[in-house]
Amino acid sequence: xxxxxxxxxxxxxxxxxxxxxxxxxxxxxxxxxxxxxxxxxxxxxxxxxxxxxxxxxxxxxxxxxxxxxxxxxxxxxxxxxxxxxxxxxxxxxxxxxxxxxxxxxxxxxxxxxxxxxxxxxxxxxxxxxxxxxxxxxxxxxxxxxxxxxxxxxxxxxxxxxxxxxxxxxxxxxxxxxxxxxxxxxxxxxxxxxxxxxxxxxxxxxxxxxxxxxxxxxxxxxxxxxxxxxxxxxxxxxxxxxxxxxxxxxxxxxxxxxxxxxxxxxxxxxxxxxxxxxxxxxxxxxxxxxxxxxxxxxxxxxxxxxxxxxxxxxxxxxxxxxxxxxxxxxxxxxxxxxxxxxxxxxxxxxxxxxxxxxxxxxxxxxxxxxxxxxxxxxxxxxxxxxxxxxxxxxxxxxxxxxxxxxxxxxxxxxxxxxxxxxxxxxxxxxxxxxxxxxxxxxxxxxxxxxxxxxxxxxxxxxxxxxxxxxxxxxxxxxxxxxxxxxxxxxxxxxxxxxxxxxxxxxxxxxxxxxxxxxxxxxxxxxxxxxxxxxxxxxxxxxxxxxxxxxxxxxxxxxxxx
Numbered sequence: 001x002x003x004x005x006x007x008x009x010x011x012x013x014x015x016x017x018x019x020x021x022x023x024x025x026x027x028x029x030x031x032x033x034x035x036x037x038x039x040x041x042x043x044x045x046x047x048x049x050x051x052x053x054x055x056x057x058x059x060x061x062x063x064x065x066x067x068x069x070x071x072x073x074x075x076x077x078x079x080x081x082x083x084x085x086x087x088x089x090x091x092x093x094x095x096x097x098x099x100x101x102x103x104x105x106x107x108x109x110x111x112x113x114x115x116x117x118x119x120x121x122x123x124x125x126x127x128x129x130x131x132x133x134x135x136x137x138x139x140x141x142x143x144x145x146x147x148x149x150x151x152x153x154x155x156x157x158x159x160x161x162x163x164x165x166x167x168x169x170x171x172x173x174x175x176x177x178x179x180x181x182x183x184x185x186x187x188x189x190x191x192x193x194x195x196x197x198x199x200x201x202x203x204x205x206x207x208x209x210x211x212x213x214x215x216x217x218x219x220x221x222x223x224x225x226x227x228x229x230x231x232x233x234x235x236x237x238x239x240x241x242x243x244x245x246x247x248x249x250x251x252x253x254x255x256x257x258x259x260x261x262x263x264x265x266x267x268x269x270x271x272x273x274x275x276x277x278x279x280x281x282x283x284x285x286x287x288x289x290x291x292x293x294x295x296x297x298x299x300x301x302x303x304x305x306x307x308x309x310x311x312x313x314x315x316x317x318x319x320x321x322x323x324x325x326x327x328x329x330x331x332x333x334x335x336x337x338x339x340x341x342x343x344x345x346x347x348x349x350x351x352x353x354x355x356x357x358x359x360x361x362x363x364x365x366x367x368x369x370x371x372x373x374x375x376x377x378x379x380x381x382x383x384x385x386x387x388x389x390x391x392x393x394x395x396x397x398x399x400x401x402x403x404x405x406x407x408x409x410x411x412x413x414x415x416x417x418x419x420x421x422x423x424x425x426x427x428x429x430x431x432x433x434x435x436x437x438x439x440x441x442x443x444x445x446x447x448x449x450x451x452x453x454x455x456x457x458x459x460x461x462x463x464x465x466x467x468x469x470x471x472x473x474x475x476x477x478x479x480x481x482x483x484x485x486x487x488x489x490x491x492x493x494x495x496x497x498x499x500x501x502x503x504x505x506x507x508x509x510x511x512x513x514x515x516x517x518x519x520x521x522x523x524x525x526x527x528x529x530x531x532x533x534x535x536x537x538x539x540x541x542x543x544x545x546x547x548x549x550x551x552x553x554x555x556x557x558x559x560x
Contacts, residue, residue, distance in 0.1 A: 001556055003483070003536060005450040006032045025463075028452050029470055029480050045469050047238040055203035057186045058178040064160050065203050067135065067176065072104045076134040080108040081124070081141070083193060084292040086280045088140035090225030091162075091197035093299035094218055095139065098201045101214050107131065110293040125151055133157055137200075140193025140225075142167065142179070142410075149175060162196045164231075165410045166396055190232045194225025195240060220247035220256065221299055227272050228280040230415070232476035241472040245270060255298040255307045262311060266543035272472045273540075285318040288356030325357045326497055328375070329364060342369070345436035347429055349376035349383060359386040359417070366390060368519065370446040372436055376425065382407070383425050387416045398435050402428065448536055448555060454482035456537075456552065457511045464539045464550055481555060484508065485534040489557075494521045506535065506552060517554035525559075532560040 008031060017027045020041050035044050043051055055061055071078055078099070082092030092108050099106050109124060128136065135158045142163040152159050161177040178196060180189045191199065198215065205212050223244020226237055233241065249267045251257050256279075260267055263278050283295050298310045332348055346365055355377035366373040366388040372395055376383040389395035394413045403409045405427065408419040420428060473479040492504030502524055503516045515537070517523075536556040541548045 002447045003450055003556070004447055005453075005483075023466075025452060025454070026466055026469070029467070032449070032451050033470070033477060044238070047242055049239065051239055052202075052236055053186065053188055055199040055206070058180075058183055058199070058203075059185055060176045060178055061200075061203050064176045064178060064200070065207050067158060067160065068099075068104070068137075068204055069207065071135050072102060075105055077128075077132050078104060078106045078135045078137060079128045079131075079133045080106065081136050081138045082108060082110050082292075082296070083140035084110055084287045085140070086228035086283050086287075086295075087193040087225040089283065089287065089292050089295045090221050090228070090299070091139040091192075091194035093296045094194060094221045094225075095137070095197045095201060096296065096300055097218055097221075098214055099204070102204070102208065102210070107133075108293075108296055110287075110296060122151070125155055125157070128157065129155055135160065138162055139197050140164070142177075162193070162200055164191050164193050164196050166400075166412065188235045190234070191236065192222075192226040192229040192231045194222045194229075195231070195237065197225075198222045198240065216243060217247065217252055220244040220251055221253065223247070224275055224279060224283070227275040227472075227474065228284070230276075230475050233272070233472050233474035234476050238472060238477075241272065245272075245472070253299055254302060254304070255310065258307055259298075259311060259314075262315075269541060269543035269548065271540075272474050276474075281321075282314050282318055285314055285321045288360075289317040289320050289324075289354075321357055321360075322497070324354045325360050325364075328353050328357065328361045332361070332365065332375070336369075343371060345371050345432070346373040346375070347432055347436075348374075349378055349425065351378045353377040355379070355384045355386075358384075359388075359415075362386045362388040363415075374432065378422055378425075381422050383420050383422055385418050385420070387411070387418070389414045398432070402431055448481055449478070450483050450536065451480045452482055453484070455484050455508065456487065456506065456513060456535075457509050459511070459513070459539050459550060461541065461548060461550065464541050467539065468541065479538040479553070481536055481538060483534065483536050485560065486532045487535050488530065489515070489533055490530075492524060494524065496521070513550055513552055515552040515554055517557070520554060520556070523557065528559050534558045534560060 008028065013024055013027055016031060017024055019038055020027055020030060022030065030041055030044070035041055080092045080095050082088040089110065092110065096106060096108055109127065111124070134156070136152060137160045139162055142161050142165065149159055159175055161175055161179070163179045164181060166181050167179070178200065180186050180191050201215055202212065205215060219240060223241050226240055231237055248256065248260070248270055251267070259279065259282060260270070263282070265274055265278060286292060286294050294310055294313060298307065301307050301310065332346070335348065336343060353375070358375040358377050362373045362375045370390050372387070372389045372393060374385055374387045376385045387395050387399065391414070396411050396413050396416045399409065399416055399418060405424050406418040406420050411417055467480055470477070470480065486508060488507045490505045490507055492502050494502045499521045501516065501518050502521045503514065506513055506515045534557065535554060537552045537554050540551050540553050542551045
């Protein structure tokens with residue numbers, strides 16, 4: 001792995017420090033994130049409602065809001081049709097809560113990931129027809145064919161699409177749609193599916209002239225969907241996430257309150273990493289193994305007994321998810337171990353693999369080997385693929401060139417998926433081999449950008465709080481990386497599946513701090529125990545029994 005230190009001229013740093021009114025270290029962090037003027041510094045460090053764009057900048061928003069208000073006036077039944085991942089589920093739950101608050105007659109439908117996929121079918125249309133639905137609003141999903149939309153139209157049901165995925169084709173029919181990726185007038189392109197649900201609700205409340213307090217009271221739901229979908233932590237997303245994390249301290253979602261206790265998290269110190277590593281996987285587990293609809297119930301349910309039952313089902317599904325994930329992961333690792341050289345990409349398929357967990361396995365393998373990964377589960381003559389890529393290699397654009405061969409296709413630059421007939425799979429494999437096998441070593445070598453040198457002897461709570469002003473951290477605003485050398489690692493223990501991780505203590509001079517190294521367990525060499533190491537790390541504030549303490553999150557290390 002390559003470490004690359006970001007550097008600036010001292011005079012430039014000093015002048016920017018005066019302009020920003022920040023110290024040298026914070027100035028470096030801001031500059032490293034492309035923030036070069038005082039106005040942008042203020043917006044970045046203090047995101048507020050003032051930074052939220054007008055929802056009516058979306059071309060179709062007026063027509064969409066008008067249709068929803070008509071449905072409200074006529075007491076028409078509306079169905080929310082949500083995608084089955086955390087983003088779609090969260091956006092669905094959010095709309096259910098805030099639109100019901102307006103007296104709108106609204107219900108929801110989440111397709112089963114394994115048995116139905118995301119395509120509108122006769123089962124769905126018959127289901128909502130029996131319930132007298134007159135309008136369908138999608139969350140985090142679009143429709144790829146005219147036939148699907150015509151199926152609704154023939155049954156007297158109107159359609160509103162809210163989505164944020166890149167589009168591969170244009171529908172011939174005039175369908176009311178809001179999607180930042182295809183909008184020519186909306187300035188921010190990176191809202192999540194749940195973020196789009198918030199924009200829709202904001203517009204409806206604006207037109208009705210009612211208080212928007214409830215929209216912000218439940219922003220923690222939108223935040224979870226936004227973090228889980230790994231969108232850039234910039235612009236409007238910063239306000240959504242900061243507001244949502246603050247809401248968790250006194251959440252109005254009873255299910256979240258109980259889940260936080262079960263996971264032994266402290267609501268006052270939860271960050272985006274906790275959402276991504278602990279909360280989102282629990283919510284995702286049901287959809288991957290069983291039914292995502294239950295997760296919507298988890299968000300909106302008020303009855304204690306029912307919430308506890310849902311959490312028990314989450315725990316059960318999470319255990320199954322882990323078991324299935326480990327088996328697929330280990331099977332692929334065994335195949336990789338037999339290869340003569342490190343692969344430049346991974347393309348593997350099987351009829352034994354559960355499609356609900358292939359995305360998780362793809363992410364793990366792509367992270368470990370820093371290469372594109374395509375894993376395909378085959379069932380009933382169709383292959384369902386989960387694709388993950390690495391920075392600088394746009395897997396969506398690569399697949400888009402052959403999207404005409406897919407039954408379904410969608411996603412983002414670094415994460416995509418497709419459904420294809422089994423007989424076409426060999427063509428897909430051949431195409432990807434030609435595209436991906438030519439990658440140079442430099443293209444796939446993992447690179448860590450270092451923000452600054454920072455001795456652990458100089459770390460204290462005040463400094464970490466200053467660093468955390470740049471949060472939330474994630475895509476396009478990565479956690480700050482610091483280096484220090486001549487550090488000693490002591491009392492470490494490995495943990496997790498296959499001892500992937502480790503925790504222990506690091507010491508330098510009179511400073512001793514706890515450390516945790518995710519996915520670094522295999523780098524620990526007992527022969528080098530007690531040797532000095534150079535570390536690449538991020539300092540994190542954790543909450544203990546009575547107070548906050550500092551823990552170092554190790555990203556990498558080298559023996560001196």
